[in-house]
Amino acid sequence: MHKPLSAVDIVAFGDSRRDTGLQIQLRERMYQLLDKALTITGMSLEACHHEDRGDGAFIVAPADAEPSHLMDPLAHHLNALLRRENRFAPPHLRLRLRAAAHHGNVEHDQHGIAGRAAIDLFRHLEAPAFKRLMHSNPDADLGLVVTDHLFREAAQRGDLVNHDAYRPIRVTVKETRTRAWVWLPPPTQQRPTAVTAAPSPL
Numbered sequence: 001m002h003k004p005l006s007a008v009d010i011v012a013f014g015d016s017r018r019d020t021g022l023q024i025q026l027r028e029r030m031y032q033l034l035d036k037a038l039t040i041t042g043m044s045l046e047a048c049h050h051e052d053r054g055d056g057a058f059i060v061a062p063a064d065a066e067p068s069h070l071m072d073p074l075a076h077h078l079n080a081l082l083r084r085e086n087r088f089a090p091p092h093l094r095l096r097l098r099a100a101a102h103h104g105n106v107e108h109d110q111h112g113i114a115g116r117a118a119i120d121l122f123r124h125l126e127a128p129a130f131k132r133l134m135h136s137n138p139d140a141d142l143g144l145v146v147t148d149h150l151f152r153e154a155a156q157r158g159d160l161v162n163h164d165a166y167r168p169i170r171v172t173v174k175e176t177r178t179r180a181w182v183w184l185p186p187p188t189q190q191r192p193t194a195v196t197a198a199p200s201p202l
Helices: 020-041 074-085 116-125 128-136 148-156
Strands: 002-010 049-052 056-060 097-105 107-109 112-114 142-147 166-173 176-183
Touching: 002 020, 002 116, 020 056, 020 074, 049 112, 056 116, 074 097, 074 142, 097 116, 097 128, 097 148, 116 142, 116 166, 116 176, 128 142, 128 166, 128 176, 142 148, 142 166, 148 176
Parallel strands: 097 142
Antiparallel strands: 002 056, 002 097, 049 056, 107 112, 142 176, 166 176
């Protein structure tokens, strides 16, 4: 069946400052924010098929869900929730996510989801070029990579996705050699620093 697919991965999950207890907290926060973002978008984690991936999650939306909604509004809602969550968090407690979006045919078996679309989704999530972009943009709470297939289809259908906000990358992972598109949220504007007026001369 043709379905929208998404996957997320916690950035630097295995950081040496993150012991098992902290990793469990990060996983719990990830699932809470995913559920909130999906609910705001008009879906819910409960309504989706989802599989745990240790440091991330694999989500298959219902067949009647609009695939481009994984790009906008879902990614934008998730970014806003992460930004609020991370506002005062020290670096080792900050939850940053890499996300991927795709759609295609999937098969269900007794162990979960199978099919080329699922493989392609995770090839994009693990793309070195995508990881480098996240590493070079440490202020980004979320990065989203979208398959060329989904990106072009959203453009052709005239969905309300700002395609100019995406940049192309090459996905080179194992047998996969293709182009993809990455969205990184605009940087947060720094709050102006209060200036203390110098004392007036006597």
